[in-house]
Amino acid sequence: xxxxxxxxxxxxxxxxxxxxxxxxxxxxxxxxxxxxxxxxxxxxxxxxxxxxxxxxxxxxxxxxxxxxxxxxxxxxxxxxxxxxxxxxxxxxxxxxxxxxxxxxxxxxxxxxxxxxxxxxxxxxxxxxxxxxxxxxxxxxxxxxxxxxxxxxxxxxxxxxxxxxxxxxxxxxxxxxxxxxxxxxxxxxxxxxxxxxxxxxxxxxxxxxxxxxxxxxxxxxxxxxxxxxxxxxxxxxxxxxxxxxxxxxxxxxxxxxxxxxxxxxxxxxxxxxxxxxxxxxxxxxxxxxxxxxxxxxxxxxxxxxxxxxxxxxxxxxxxxxxxxxxxxxxxxxxxxxxxx
Numbered sequence: 001x002x003x004x005x006x007x008x009x010x011x012x013x014x015x016x017x018x019x020x021x022x023x024x025x026x027x028x029x030x031x032x033x034x035x036x037x038x039x040x041x042x043x044x045x046x047x048x049x050x051x052x053x054x055x056x057x058x059x060x061x062x063x064x065x066x067x068x069x070x071x072x073x074x075x076x077x078x079x080x081x082x083x084x085x086x087x088x089x090x091x092x093x094x095x096x097x098x099x100x101x102x103x104x105x106x107x108x109x110x111x112x113x114x115x116x117x118x119x120x121x122x123x124x125x126x127x128x129x130x131x132x133x134x135x136x137x138x139x140x141x142x143x144x145x146x147x148x149x150x151x152x153x154x155x156x157x158x159x160x161x162x163x164x165x166x167x168x169x170x171x172x173x174x175x176x177x178x179x180x181x182x183x184x185x186x187x188x189x190x191x192x193x194x195x196x197x198x199x200x201x202x203x204x205x206x207x208x209x210x211x212x213x214x215x216x217x218x219x220x221x222x223x224x225x226x227x228x229x230x231x232x233x234x235x236x237x238x239x240x241x242x243x244x245x246x247x248x249x250x251x252x253x254x255x256x257x258x259x260x261x262x263x264x265x266x267x268x269x270x271x272x273x274x275x276x277x278x279x280x281x282x283x284x285x286x287x288x289x290x291x292x293x294x295x296x297x298x299x300x301x302x303x304x305x306x307x308x309x310x311x312x313x314x315x316x317x318x319x320x321x322x323x324x325x326x327x328x329x330x331x332x333x334x335x336x337x338x339x
Contacts (some may be wrong), residue, residue: 003119009046012317016232032137035060058118059086062137147285150177169196173235312339
């Protein structure tokens, strides 16, 4: 069966691999849809420090259970639609011992540090399989990236009393926006792409800022009556957005960082002290899969608007290259394994 490999920086290749055989505690999942994520893009561009080459890409999955192992619980049945939790933790490092397995020091995400799901079948432990009776395969392939944003909102302790600014309206930023709106916060979406800001409005944000067209500081001051946002979630990973998050957050506010900065960032550390702010890293997700599945099942998210293109596995490499060189207007690329 075909599989899409990231073979080196800037290079992909479709190769033939053997079909897996599920073990007693595993589910054989027939893959229908797989999304490209920002990590895939940065791995392709050589900007993701954790990416290993060569590797089969893919960890944003919508599939159908084909077969279950002899020790899999009876609740898992062939024909059910499902998505997967793609992270593997060591179980022994300090993060795992503190039950913060999402921050495992030796985490192995599918498509990054172990083979991914950009192929027709995968075998995976039943505990990592999440079933939905309502969602389509493309909706299921959106669950994992949205959980990353939902986790960031949880890390920021977002509540209905907060004004929350999310910098970056890629799919992970959209997840943070969706979670903050769902928690009742007053949400500001910030990006340089008007098309993405339009999608953010459909999710329920009250304000949008195109920071390439207006002064970000002045816009935030006007919206927040001079206070600045209580929470800023950074979902880009640039020096500018990291500094802006610290500079623009309110006194005693919280900054949540999702994006991987591609180079060292210089800060005026006096702001940390004078404002008495909290700066929180946010990695992967914890228990957000059921929450995001329920959110999508409720029909609250503009699924069709965020899917920029759907391609076959044979065209997936070219689509990834296009995203790397012409990113404007692209929020989510999906690969249809049935094409």
